[in-house]
Amino acid sequence: DADVTQTPRNRITKTGKRIMLECSQTKGHDRMYWYRQDPGLGLRLIYYSFDVKDINKGEISDGYSVSRQAQAKFSLSLESAIPNQTALYFCATSDPLREQETQYFGPGTRLLVL
Amino acid sequence: GENVEQHPSTLSVQEGDSAVIKCTYSDSASNYFPWYKQELGKRPQLIIDIRSNVGEKKDQRIAVTLNKTAKHFSLHITETQPEDSAVYFCAASINAGGSQGNLIFGKGTKLSVKP
Secondary structure, eight states, X not given: OTTEEEEOSEEEEOXXXXXXEEEEESSOOSEEEEEEEETTTEEEEEEEEEETTEEEEOXXXXXXXXXEEETTEEEEEESSOOGGGOEEEEXXXXXXXXXXXXXXXXXXXXXXXX | OOOEEEEOSEEEEETTSOEEEEEEESOTTOOEEEEEEEOTTSXXXXXXXXXXXXXXXXXXXXXXXEETTTTEEEXXXXXXXXXXXXEEEXXXXXXXXXXXXOOEEOOOEEEEEXX
């Protein structure tokens, strides 16, 4: 689904570094999400945004921040990366009014913190 | 808050056999239950969903059943094929008055279909 893209796709960084993961979508959806996937732990919600002026913490927001620069862009930042933030990160979008509750995921960003 | 438990964590079946994955949820107000499939190295994609006003839903070889009293729902795959091999996630959310709640995901089931 090329309508939701993420950059970078892979990133290696060092402890203490600031890093930003970016998500863009051409689906015209108002709602955007950031999830983290760890083996055996499923998908856990970090932050979500229902529109440009609405940002909400999810289940595991500590150590992360987000920015909704426009309807189409939602960025996730790690202010000071630590090794236990090594994970696969997914962005997702949804539009309950037009497409009910379906969430569309981006291709993921694999992050390794050394 | 809502908690979703998913079992088993791994499942291996022979091609042609059926596979069943079960999930339980804790919040009786949850009323939307999707299933996502994630192939190796790919993104999760919705394969089927069910709402609380329906007890069962089918789509070709895939079906989902819901027992609101027991607060559990299951994914059934019949006549499994190698391309069904993937990680499957169940989820639950509360949707009220057009307002969609957040999805709470189970931890996933890795299904392997052996030829």
